[in-house]
Amino acid sequence: MNIAIVGTGYVGLVSGACFSEMGINVTCVDIDKNKISKLLNGVMPIYEPGLDDLVDRNVKAGRLHFTTDLTACLDEVEVVFSAVGTPPDEDGSADLKYVLEVARTVGRHIKKHIVLVTKSTVPVGTSNKVRAAIQEELDKRGVNIKFDVASNPEFLKEGAAIKDFMAPDRVVVGVESETARKLMEKLYRPFTLNGYPILIMDVPSAEMTKYAANAMLATRISFMNDIANLCELVGANVDHVRKGMGSDSRIGSRFLYAGCGYGGSCFPKDVKALAHTGVEYGYHMRVIEAVEEVNEKQKSIVFDKLYNAFNGELKGKIIALWGLSFKPETDDMREAPSLVVIDKLLRAGAIVRVYDPIAMDESRRRIGDVVIYCKDMYDAVIDADAIALLTEWKQFRMPSWGIIYKAMKNYVVVDGRNIYDGNELKELGFTYSRIGQK
Incomplete structure (x- = not known):
């Protein structure tokens, strides 16, 4: 099976290396010539334990390739993953310009059916914009080529991304056609053989699942930091409180550690974007807004x-x-x-x-x-x-x-x-x- 992954950042490179490890022929694409040049010479653009060995092994095996030209491989692939950045705008919304540019490139150059899968974290409804961008380019060309869009959000923890990909808690896939479902099930079959669940759902639900999961984890962190700050004032010990809470099977002990706040590429951005999505639809996510406020203060x-x-x-x-x-x-x-x-x-x-x-x-x-x-x-x-x-x-x-x-x-x-x-x-x-x- 041949696939392409656009974007060689954290998500794209890890995904490409792990798919190739399962025997899939993967072409990783990035417009950054310097980054691709380094990858071709075995230099990793990110630090992730075990990634350099994984990439080197699959490049030598001929399963993992790097290029700056997506159009060069479109005729050969069945699935294109979009794993480009979605940086936050000033208002907290996700900037979709790179996601939509990938869609336009696909629309300008495809000659046969493909599935364009959004792996980047994007707001609910992005698939409609992606589909429209592809169709607009096909209409300009005056051609009628069938295509599918899908959503496959990532749930990788930095520092443990390879393990998370190879042994996932779950694989979430949003599709809108039987053709797309079959292709995605085929792609992830090596993982389901080991008993890891693949959850097939509609595209908006898949898009929402990513935000909801990260927002819940961020909420637990901010909640415990709020409790910790009150513990200091009243003379309690947050470690004792955490153990008492975590012993309740309905709560559990994970992500209940107090500290100096969360950071990274996911939680801050996704919490802001989810809150902004609520505002767009006339609904204030009051809990989520408070999570962000507590974290910034922490x-x-x-x-x-x-x-x-x-x-x-x-x-x-x-x-x-x-x-x-x-x-x-x-x-x-x-x-x-x-x-x-x-x-x-x-x-x-x-x-x-x-x-x-x-x-x-x-x-x-x-x-x-x-x-x-x-x-x-x-x-x-x-x-x-x-x-x-x-x-x-x-x-x-x-x-x-x-x-x-x-x-x-x-x-x-x-x-x-x-x-x-x-x-x-x-x-x-x-x-x-x-x-x-x-």
Whole structure:
């Protein structure tokens, strides 16, 4: 089976590599010539554990190809996946210009039936716009070629994307014809052989499922952060509260961890887009709007704790930040809490020393040299007045606190991910602060 995937970002490249691993002939397409050139030379444009080996193996096997020209492979493929970006506009809506350009390109050049599958996260109703864009181009050509549109949203977690693709909780597919259904079932048959469910539904429901799933996960995070902030005020311990809640089988324990806010490419963008969709249809998603508001405020909580620790006098203070990416096992800093903390610390006159195992280059690309980049976590704390943990990388979990104590000037620790034993640190002489407990 031959397929094309347009867009070699996180979703497109992972999907292409994983489909090819299952024996499917995949052509990945991107208009970025530099990115395609790097991929042809084995250089990955993103960091994802195991991806480089997966891509290399399937390129050598002749199942995975890269090109800048979608039209060159349209005659050979049965399915085209659109995995291009849908960045948020200023009003929070998803920008569909890249999605619609893929549709127009397909309409201008197809000579036979294909299924155009939207894998990007798009608002409900996008399939109608995609279909109209293709049909408009076919009408301009004066040809009558049958085509189908479908929706196949991704549910990949950065840092575990290959496992998520190969062993999915579910595969959601939205179709509007029997032909499209059969093609998509054929494509995903290797996965269903292993017992992973494929959920066939109408296209609008598939589009909504992606937003609803991400919004629910974001809601659980913001809810627990709200509870954690109240716990601090009333003298409760959010860890105890979380365990008590999570023991209820109707609630469960996942995504109930308090911290310094969520970031990344999905939750912030999708929550905004879902709220905007509601407004477009004259309905206010009040819970979703509150989720976003709580999260934006939560990103400042680490700064607030540092500010209070030094009675508002942060000018000239050296602050060590452990972690820059929005979560472990990725270099992604989109909407990361670290960006908010760094900005506020610099505005307050602090000197910021940072270390992240993977995201240092991405940080340089985003904010330049306004912070001091350190060679490791211990280098970052030299002469520091405070340490703030922002990303719970495994290597940060068991620091040598004795060495750290000797290297620091003052001994403030702000734990933005609640991974340390506060009693242990206090016994060693540190002033320790966490989320959701006095």
